[in-house]
Amino acid sequence: MSKYWSPIVSLLEPYVAGEQPAIPNLVKLNTNENPYGPSPKALEAIRHAATADLRRYPDPTARRLRESIARHNGVAADEVFVGNGSDEVLAFVFASLLKHDAPLLFPDITYSFYPTYAKLYDIETRIIPVREKFDVVIEDYDVPCGAIILPNPNAPTGIGLPLPEIERLLAAHPDQVVVIDEAYIDFGGESAVSLVPHFENLLVVQTFSKSWALAGLRIGFAIGQRPLIEALERMKDSFNSYPLDTLAQAAACAAIDDEAWFEESRGKVMANRATLTRQLQERGFEVLSSQANFVFARLPGRRGAELAAGLRERAVLVRHFAKPRIADFLRISIGTEEECRRLIEAIDGLL
Numbered sequence: 514m515s516k517y518w519s520p521i522v523s524l525l526e527p528y529v530a531g532e533q534p535a536i537p538n539l540v541k542l543n544t545n546e547n548p549y550g551p552s553p554k555a556l557e558a559i560r561h562a563a564t565a566d567l568r569r570y571p572d573p574t575a576r577r578l579r580e581s582i583a584r585h586n587g588v589a590a591d592e593v594f595v596g597n598g599s600d601e602v603l604a605f606v607f608a609s610l611l612k613h614d615a616p617l618l619f620p621d622i623t624y625s626f627y628p629t630y631a632k633l634y635d636i637e638t639r640i641i642p643v644r645e646k647f648d649v650v651i652e653d654y655d656v657p658c659g660a661i662i663l664p665n666p667n668a669p670t671g672i673g674l675p676l677p678e679i680e681r682l683l684a685a686h687p688d689q690v691v692v693i694d695e696a697y698i699d700f701g702g703e704s705a706v707s708l709v710p711h712f713e714n715l716l717v718v719q720t721f722s723k724s725w726a727l728a729g730l731r732i733g734f735a736i737g738q739r740p741l742i743e744a745l746e747r748m749k750d751s752f753n754s755y756p757l758d759t760l761a762q763a764a765a766c767a768a769i770d771d772e773a774w775f776e777e778s779r780g781k782v783m784a785n786r787a788t789l790t791r792q793l794q795e796r797g798f799e800v801l802s803s804q805a806n807f808v809f810a811r812l813p814g815r816r817g818a819e820l821a822a823g824l825r826e827r828a829v830l831v832r833h834f835a836k837p838r839i840a841d842f843l844r845i846s847i848g849t850e851e852e853c854r855r856l857i858e859a860i861d862g863l864l
């Protein structure tokens with residue numbers, strides 16, 4: 514607290530990002546990065562862009578990238594908005610589309626940035642509990658509201674919602690914006706992008722951080738019909754009209770064109786997820802069924818915090834949330850075959 518602060522600053526409850534520690538030989542399974550690294554074509558595009566003219570500002574409209582994203586998703590380029598990671602896109606979404614006279618709805622167990630943004634932008638919220646098996650049930654959202662945000666698959670549970678459920682949610686709330694945060698959609702989920710032409714209240718948010726393995730460049734995007742995208746553009750242009758730097762724009766364009774690399778990378782992650790799930794279950798873990806690049810698992814009778822600390826001592830980092838109901842769970846990002854093997858070895862050492 515300081516006399517120099519604006520009043521809002523003392524009210525904020527900032528999100529705590531996953532650690533990026535410099536432990537030698539670390540198996541880092543705590544922030545859901547893609548273990549296989551980006552497409553070589555993206556790296557080549559960065560080299561090329563870096564030797565071109567960095568003296569100049571980047572394209573403020575990120576036109577080429579929006580065109581590439583539009584092509585990949587079967588929408589028009591002006592239905593795409595880009596930003597510095599989907600976290601920034603979400604910040605613009607909260608600031609420009611989610612504050613109304615009625616509350617914003619989201620699940621109690623979900624991406625912990627949502628309550629932070631709601632507080633920052635003074636948005637009234639109503640938290641909808643997930644059911645016993647951590648599932649999001651669409652009918653639970655049939656309450657008066659100003660807007661809805663749901664991740665699909667949910668985080669940190671990894672549980673996906675089938676497309677017909679999302680469609681029902683959209684149809685039940687024609688006067689409210691429904692944001693579907695699809696950070697992890699490429700690992701087996703069903704994207705709602707195909708519904709964009711049919712629902713003017715739908716905004717889908719995705720990222721290059723996970724399936725495209727470009728978390729370090731901070732690239733996220735939203736897809737929706739013009740009125741929603743226009744709101745985001747107005748907000749962005751009032752903060753910083755350069756959404757993405759030159760290198761990020763070049764890399765993302767090249768990555769999105771490398772379809773073969775994309776399919777191979779996400780295929781390997783999903784295969785490793787199946788193997789890891791089985792190996793954890795063989796050791797007595799309860800593992801929630803995941804459509805993401807992580808699993809959410811607990812070992813009955815063992816405390817989550819203790820397990821996470823024990824793994825850390827063995828140089829394996831996983832994510833633990835000290836929150837009611839999920840305090841005994843570990844969120845484990847899917848690593849390479851070798852990283853998953855070292856995780857299992859560390860678990861066997863602990864048990």
Ligand code: PMP
Pocket residue numbers: 597598599600601624664668694696719720721722728731732733
């Ligand atoms: N949404 C969800 C559900 C996430 O888990 C994350 C990753 N922490 C993000 C959005 C943000 O990802 P990024 O800013 O890297 O695009």
